[in-house]
Amino acid sequence: MTTSTEHNAAACRASRHTRVQHLVTADETSLVELETLLATLPICSTGRVFIEVPDESWTGLVTAPPRMTLTWLDRSRRAGAPGTGRGCAPGEALARAVSGWAGEMLCADDDATRVVLLGGYLGTAEIVDDLTSRHGVEASAIHTPERFGLATAR
Known part of the structure; x- marks a missing residue:
């Protein structure tokens, strides 16, 4: 049995259609990049979007495919490293x-x-390290801004 990778409305409704899970992160400096990325994803995309912002005034409307969960992370309401x-x-x-x-x-x-x-670079570098060392994700499967110089695929 084969599964379709074509992305049109009919294909996305098919039960055998291949759906790849996405993990997307952004912060207040990358909201335009995030919007551009999400606009290019097929409507049937699934996964998670995390957006970190300085405070709730930054939260707004971000359009993602319906099967993706979007979570705003307000830094002003969160503590830093435990015990500090x-x-x-x-x-x-x-x-x-x-x-x-x-x-x-x-x-x-x-x-x-x-x-x-x-x-931002620091959060992205920490996430890459965690995904590759603790969760076995290949560095080549992680896409980051080229300006960071992290060893990832483009």
């Missing part, structure tokens, strides 16, 4: 959210999750 008494640093909420998500969702050896990490 500090506030949440840029990238910290994203790294925690992705680590928790990956622990639950990346459990199959043949997982084909598409990972796109937008946003």
Whole structure:
């Protein structure tokens, strides 16, 4: 039995249509990149979008395919590293959210999750390290902004 990879309305409704899970991260510096990426995904895309912002004034309307869950991470409402008494640093909420998500969702050896990490360098580098070292994701399967120089596929 083969599954269709064509992405049109009829194909997306078919029960045998291949659906690849997506993991997408962004922060307040990459909202335009995020909107552009989400606009290019097929309507039948599934997965998770995490967006870290400084405070709730940054939250707004972001359009994602209906089967994708979007979560805003407000740094002003989160604590920093345990025991430090500090506030949440840029990238910290994203790294925690992705680590928790990956622990639950990346459990199959043949997982084909598409990972796109937008946003700041520190959070992105920490997420890449966590996904590759703790969760066995190949670095070549993680897409990051080229300007970061992280060893990932383009």
